[in-house]
Amino acid sequence: MVLDNEAVQALLDPTHRKHRAVLAHLEVRNQRQRGRRMNIRVLVPVAVRVEAGWDRTAATAADINRISAAVDVDLRRGGADRAVQLRQATEVSVVDATVGHAAESGTHPAVILTSDVDDMSRLAGTLEGDVRVVGI
Amino acid sequence: MDDAVAELFDAVQRLHDEDVTVVTSVRLSSSLREAVKAAVKAGMDANPNDAMLNAVRDRLEAFTQRLALDIHYERYPDARPSLAEIAIAAAQLDDSSLAHDHNLLRRAADEVVRVKPDADADDVLVYAAALQAALDPTSPTAAAS
Numbered sequence: 001m002v003l004d005n006e007a008v009q010a011l012l013d014p015t016h017r018k019h020r021a022v023l024a025h026l027e028v029r030n031q032r033q034r035g036r037r038m039n040i041r042v043l044v045p046v047a048v049r050v051e052a053g054w055d056r057t058a059a060t061a062a063d064i065n066r067i068s069a070a071v072d073v074d075l076r077r078g079g080a081d082r083a084v085q086l087r088q089a090t091e092v093s094v095v096d097a098t099v100g101h102a103a104e105s106g107t108h109p110a111v112i113l114t115s116d117v118d119d120m121s122r123l124a125g126t127l128e129g130d131v132r133v134v135g136i
Numbered sequence: 137m138d139d140a141v142a143e144l145f146d147a148v149q150r151l152h153d154e155d156v157t158v159v160t161s162v163r164l165s166s167s168l169r170e171a172v173k174a175a176v177k178a179g180m181d182a183n184p185n186d187a188m189l190n191a192v193r194d195r196l197e198a199f200t201q202r203l204a205l206d207i208h209y210e211r212y213p214d215a216r217p218s219l220a221e222i223a224i225a226a227a228q229l230d231d232s233s234l235a236h237d238h239n240l241l242r243r244a245a246d247e248v249v250r251v252k253p254d255a256d257a258d259d260v261l262v263y264a265a266a267l268q269a270a271l272d273p274t275s276p277t278a279a280a281s
Contacts, residue, residue: 001229014212023205024217024225030205031222031256033198040229056149066145066204069197071152111229134228 001029002103003044003070005095006115007136008052011064018115021136025113026067042070043106045098073102090123099123103131141203148200151193162188220245223260233275234264243267 003011003022010018032038044054049072056065064070075083079101087097096116100123103110109130114120117135124131164172172184181187209216217225220242227235234241244264248255255263268275 014208014215019215020217020221021225023208023215024221025229026201027205027217027222028226028229028257030198030201031258033194034202035256035258036194037258039194062145063204063208065149067201067208069201069204132231 001025001040001042002073002099002106002110002112003042003048003068004099004112004114004116004120005048005051007113008044008048008054008064010136011068012052012054012061014063018136022113023067025134025136026069029069041106042068043073043102044068044070045073045095045102046075047095047098051095073098073105075101079105086123086126089126090119092119092123096120096123100127100131104128137207141207144200145204148196151196218245219249219255219257219260222257223264226257226261227264230261232261234261234268237264237268240264240268 006018007022010016010022013019026042029040029042032040048054049056054064055061073079075098079098082104083094083097083101086092086100087094090097090100092100096119099112099114099120103112103124104127109132112120112124112131112133113136114133115136117133120133124133169184172187176182176184176187181190220238223241223245224235224238226232227241241260241264244267245255245260247267248259248263252259
């Protein structure tokens with residue numbers, strides 16, 4: 001499960017109108033992991049953290065650090081190259097291109113959790129592997 | 137938050153960082169040891185060490201996330217999603233045809249807790265699929281059963 005910018009924004013702010021919706025997806029992850037039915041990993045590209053203002057060392061990030069259980073996806077050379085290719089192919093933003101890279105790099109099937117279903121669906125259509133888009 | 141929980145949150149945050157390894161001893165039953173070895177041969181993990189680490193890490197992460205979510209809901213009670221909302225999220229993640237029928241999932245969530253008070257999202261999905269099959273024998277869930 002890959003978080004995009006608004007999914008992170010929603011998690012950061014308990015008053016955000018989509019806060020519960022994103023928590024519902026994290027609850028699925030937790031229920032299935034506790035029941036050992038499925039291991040769903042939550043990924044967040046580092047560029048999404050930058051855009052959303054998620055500094056893991058900030059006191060205000062303590063909740064999201066813990067409830068999301070998200071693992072950072074770093075952008076090394078190969079990942080940067082792939083993000084460039086995705087951006088050129090789909091004209092998505094730089095940050096969205098790194099979401100595409102993160103979705104490709106995780107285990108599949110992968111899901112991108114986003115509020116921008118149209119752009120992300122266009123992006124997902126170009127990705128390798130089984131990647132779907134879920135709107136929040 | 138007590139000290140043990142704070143220490144746990146802090147330690148789990150570092151699970152995915154580069155870390156030095158330490159040798160520790162764990163007392164296993166011989167049958168568990170043999171089962172792990174056999175599972176590794178069957179392809180579960182690369183080696184017995186990875187198998188043990190992955191199992192412990194998965195349990196720690198699930199336990200810690202549960203604690204964190206419950207603490208969050210204590211502070212923000214309105215943030216807690218309902219069982220129906222979690223079931224809708226589960227159906228979306230699974231790309232299930234049920235994801236589009238929110239009314240059916242809400243009804244299933246209402247009814248399933250009467251027979252299973254600790255029902256989770258997957259219980260709701262199974263119940264909803266049965267309801268859908270009963271209501272419409274031509275539905276995808278009926279065809280799959």
